[in-house]
Amino acid sequence: SVCLFGGDRPCSGRVEVHSGKEWIPVSDGNFTLPTAQVICAELGCGKAVSVLKHMPFRESDGQVWAEEFRCEGEEPELWVCPRVPCPGGMCHHSGAVQVACSAVYSELRLMTNGSSQCEGQVEMNISGRWRALCASHWTLANANVVCRQLGCGVAISTPRGPHLVGRDDQISAVRFHCLGTESFLWSCPVTALGSSDCSHGNMASVTCSGNQTQVLPQCSDSLPEPTGSAASGESAPYCSDSRWLRLVDGGGHCAGRVEILDQDSWGTICDDSWDLDDARVVCRQLGCGEALNATRSAHFGAGSGPIWLDDLNCTGKESHVWRCPSRGWGRHDCRHKQDAGVICSEFLALRMVSEDQQCAGWLEVFYNGTWGSVCRNPMEYITVSLICRQLGCGDSGSLNPSVALREGSRPQWVDGIQCRKTDTSLWQCPSDPWNYTSCSPKEEAYISCE
Ligand SMILES: *[C@@H]1O[C@H](CO)[C@@H](O)[C@H](O)[C@H]1NC(C)=O
Numbered sequence: 305s306v307c308l309f310g311g312d313r314p315c316s317g318r319v320e321v322h323s324g325k326e327w328i329p330v331s332d333g334n335f336t337l338p339t340a341q342v343i344c345a346e347l348g349c350g351k352a353v354s355v356l357k358h359m360p361f362r363e364s365d366g367q368v369w370a371e372e373f374r375c376e377g378e379e380p381e382l383w384v385c386p387r388v389p390c391p392g393g394m395c396h397h398s399g400a401v402q403v404a405c406s407a408v409y410s411e412l413r414l415m416t417n418g419s420s421q422c423e424g425q426v427e428m429n430i431s432g433r434w435r436a437l438c439a440s441h442w443t444l445a446n447a448n449v450v451c452r453q454l455g456c457g458v459a460i461s462t463p464r465g466p467h468l469v470g471r472d473d474q475i476s477a478v479r480f481h482c483l484g485t486e487s488f489l490w491s492c493p494v495t496a497l498g499s500s501d502c503s504h505g506n507m508a509s510v511t512c513s514g515n516q517t518q519v520l521p522q523c524s525d526s527l528p529e530p531t532g533s534a535a536s537g538e539s540a541p542y543c544s545d546s547r548w549l550r551l552v553d554g555g556g557h558c559a560g561r562v563e564i565l566d567q568d569s570w571g572t573i574c575d576d577s578w579d580l581d582d583a584r585v586v587c588r589q590l591g592c593g594e595a596l597n598a599t600r601s602a603h604f605g606a607g608s609g610p611i612w613l614d615d616l617n618c619t620g621k622e623s624h625v626w627r628c629p630s631r632g633w634g635r636h637d638c639r640h641k642q643d644a645g646v647i648c649s650e651f652l653a654l655r656m657v658s659e660d661q662q663c664a665g666w667l668e669v670f671y672n673g674t675w676g677s678v679c680r681n682p683m684e685y686i687t688v689s690l691i692c693r694q695l696g697c698g699d700s701g702s703l704n705p706s707v708a709l710r711e712g713s714r715p716q717w718v719d720g721i722q723c724r725k726t727d728t729s730l731w732q733c734p735s736d737p738w739n740y741t742s743c744s745p746k747e748e749a750y751i752s753c754e
């Protein structure tokens with residue numbers, strides 16, 4: 305594996321590779337930008353923006369990796385790149401090499417009111433500016449990652465209530481989709497497309513357990529909700545939840561087979577009496593909006609492992625799906641061909657619609673349960689190229705402005721999409737908020753990929 309050490313921010317630092325025993329620096333001798341591109345991509349850090357040579361080594365034992373990497377830039381990881389042994393095992397060099405990647409999302413901090421370092425409003429350094437995060441799709445799983453990243457133990461709640469934000473603080477409405485087990489918020493998948501403005505007073509916050517050494521009782525299914533409001537927070541017993549939720553094989557974070565992690569095993573839910581009220585709890589818990597569909601009979605394929613829950617009877621208001629009435633944890637009379645699934649309103653999909661062509665057509669996104677078009681103003685080359693890549697239609701394309709007006713009517717879901725170099729899917733690109741009529745039918749995008 306490869307790592308960047310000692311940088312002044314995430315996704316930057318001196319390049320070292322692991323020998324199986326220890327970390328060894330890579331020499332700056334013939335190190336190239338395409339190699340840096342592969343490293344940045346492998347680390348989920350976007351694109352390489354700089355390569356600095358002649359850097360001091362972290363340790364002065366003189367050891368240097370005895371091979372040169374000759375990546376072309378498109379390899380999925382460093383170890384796939386061609387490697388050339390240096391003559392006599394000695395790589396010609398003048399120091400270590402430092403790579404900086406473009407990472408948009410970086411450090412975190414909590415704005416606290418002084419009572420504890422481990423509770424407060426979450427702020428993230430996004431594109432070099434500190435911004436508060438919007439609470440509209442904020443989850444306990446995200447909060448847990450924040451607590452871990454800040455050395456504050458585990459998340460106990462995501463309180464609502466009075467907030468500390470200054471009037472002119474910038475707010476970011478990007479949505480993170482953490483599982484809850486990640487080490488850094490910036491490594492969780494993020495969606496920026498269609499984010500709405502966030503009103504002041506609706507900012508993401510966390511209360512962490514505050515101390516990694518302190519052992520909290522595990523939340524049992526019968527304990528009161530730990531995610532109470534700030535007002536009820538005082539009397540709520542503190543406990544940590546060790547279960548996590550995800551949706552699998554649905555083509556996104558917000559649709560798929562429901563799976564719960566408990567004691568290192570991912571298991572499923574049986575579809576006996578599975579309905580929209582149950583799905584509602586799942587969608588809300590995942591920050592995925594409203595439930596559109598509660599699927600049955602392994603609609604998204606059969607899972608494996610345990611079947612954790614059966615005969616669920618949620619009211620729809622519970623904060624965690626495992627707190628709903630059921631037969632009891634692990635009790636069921638089902639097979640995996642009965643696995644339950646959901647489709648939530650924040651589930652996104654992309655397609656091109658055309659009568660006879662595969663990689664040219666009207667661009668459509670699926671949002672809130674409906675396919676709608678995408679507006680073409682302003683859609684730059686970088687955005688069109690990313691869309692073509694996401695659809696498996698090559699690396700570039702263009703807007704086709706001279707196509708006749710399209711028949712039929714549909715929502716015009718989104719306008720003003722502006723992808724950046726660091727974005728690797730359309731979902732990460734900022735845009736105007738979702739809107740049923742974002743532009744006139746004359747402005748729907750028709751794309752031809754090359
Ligand atoms: C690296 O570059 C130097 C000169 O820049 C060259 O002499 C050397 O052979 C190169 N290393 C390898 C392994 O090709």
Ligand SMILES: *[C@@H]1O[C@H](CO)[C@@H](O)[C@H](O)[C@H]1NC(C)=O
Binds near residue numbers: 417419466467468
């Ligand atoms: C500040 O912290 C105290 C103690 O935890 C809490 O009661 C109060 O509501 C907090 N105030 C704000 C504005 O968050």
Ligand SMILES: *[C@@H]1O[C@H](CO)[C@@H](O)[C@H](O)[C@H]1NC(C)=O
Binds near residue numbers: 429431432433
């Ligand atoms: C945010 O991050 C950028 C890049 O790492 C850094 O230059 C800047 O100082 C940070 N902003 C603040 C306010 O700390």
Ligand SMILES: *[C@@H]1O[C@H](CO)[C@@H](O)[C@H](O)[C@H]1NC(C)=O
Binds near residue numbers: 514515516517518
């Ligand atoms: C964490 O726990 C240790 C041991 O119980 C204690 O000494 C320390 O003060 C605690 N730190 C915080 C920040 O609560």
Ligand SMILES: *[C@@H]1O[C@H](CO)[C@@H](O)[C@H](O)[C@H]1NC(C)=O
Binds near residue numbers: 577617619
């Ligand atoms: C589900 O809960 C409701 C009350 O919330 C109750 O009336 C109903 O009988 C329950 N259904 C099952 C199958 O347990």
Ligand SMILES: *[C@@H]1O[C@H](CO)[C@@H](O)[C@H](O)[C@H]1NC(C)=O
Binds near residue numbers: 649672738
């Ligand atoms: C999504 O659909 C629901 C119900 O169909 C509707 O109430 C809501 O306004 C829709 N949201 C958007 C952004 O269109």
